[in-house]
Amino acid sequence: MPEQALPRIAILATGGTIAGRAGSSLSHEYKAASATGAELVDAVPELARVADVQVEQICNIASSNMVFAVWRSLAARIDALFSGDPGLAGIVVTHGTNTLEETAWFLNLTVRHDRPVVLVGSQRPATALSPDGPLNLVNAVRVAASPASRGRGVLVMLNDEINAARDVTKTNTYRVETFKSGDLGFLGYADADTVAYYRRPEKRHTVHSEFATGSFAALPKVEIVYGCVESDARVVIDALQAAGTRGFVFTGTGAGMLSDVEKEIVQQSNARGSGIVFVRSNRLGNGRVLPHKEHDDLGIVPADNLNPQKARILLMLALAQTDDLSEIRRMFSEY
Numbered sequence: 372m373p374e375q376a377l378p379r380i381a382i383l384a385t386g387g388t389i390a391g392r393a394g395s396s397l398s399h400e401y402k403a404a405s406a407t408g409a410e411l412v413d414a415v416p417e418l419a420r421v422a423d424v425q426v427e428q429i430c431n432i433a434s435s436n437m438v439f440a441v442w443r444s445l446a447a448r449i450d451a452l453f454s455g456d457p458g459l460a461g462i463v464v465t466h467g468t469n470t471l472e473e474t475a476w477f478l479n480l481t482v483r484h485d486r487p488v489v490l491v492g493s494q495r496p497a498t499a500l501s502p503d504g505p506l507n508l509v510n511a512v513r514v515a516a517s518p519a520s521r522g523r524g525v526l527v528m529l530n531d532e533i534n535a536a537r538d539v540t541k542t543n544t545y546r547v548e549t550f551k552s553g554d555l556g557f558l559g560y561a562d563a564d565t566v567a568y569y570r571r572p573e574k575r576h577t578v579h580s581e582f583a584t585g586s587f588a589a590l591p592k593v594e595i596v597y598g599c600v601e602s603d604a605r606v607v608i609d610a611l612q613a614a615g616t617r618g619f620v621f622t623g624t625g626a627g628m629l630s631d632v633e634k635e636i637v638q639q640s641n642a643r644g645s646g647i648v649f650v651r652s653n654r655l656g657n658g659r660v661l662p663h664k665e666h667d668d669l670g671i672v673p674a675d676n677l678n679p680q681k682a683r684i685l686l687m688l689a690l691a692q693t694d695d696l697s698e699i700r701r702m703f704s705e706y
Contacts, residue, residue, distance in 0.1 A: 385406025434467025
């Protein structure tokens, strides 16, 4: 009986700690994005046991330096690979962990295919005494190759745990168990015997999304305003609005509540007919921001349980298509 061919996986490399190198195996100071994607793959011969991989370098940066242009390039390349190669099982994106969740969420909203896209990184550089990158990469390829991953949206794979792009966030600066999905929990495990799932995302994503990067020339400017005691939000918002910002996400206190000063800023912006759109998220990391009459009457959109950085991305994509508040409110409820 002929041997079954291994699944084919494309690895798109963007840099990050997983491609980092330090002068000492015990140092926490290292230079991210020091190795290429091809070098990462060559250093993990075990990959050849689980998939037939091809590697492309999209960029080579620390993820703190991620920019929208790279997001657009990633989304376009993923679309081209899937559209041009029906036999491609899935795609893995190697990425720095600092903004990995934002890239994953953007792709979750803009990739229009149901085959797996899996983002992977590491908390330790490749030169560390006990690097986590090699096993993370093998498991990410296994997850991307698994038929069970299909239709679950963009996934994040570190520390043997599979998380949904919408839910996951980085929670610790150095620990390998940094990526968590809060109250909702991760989707499944990448264990030695199998890729095992226990739930799937319910919100709209990927093939069911209405967003596509080809439908707009650039992303509108949206910024985040952090809520804290006696914050001088007026100065910040006025300056950013003058610079062309079209939307703001408030990182509200508690259940996404705004101070009287912040509500007055919104009221005055509305009175001027500025067209600025305001969204309420929260700074707690868990829980939903519910509709609330006082804020709703001001036209402020509740972000449900999206954290501020993800609410910002959804608002950018929404504003690229519409200024209609009712439509934007719908999008925040569906995604």
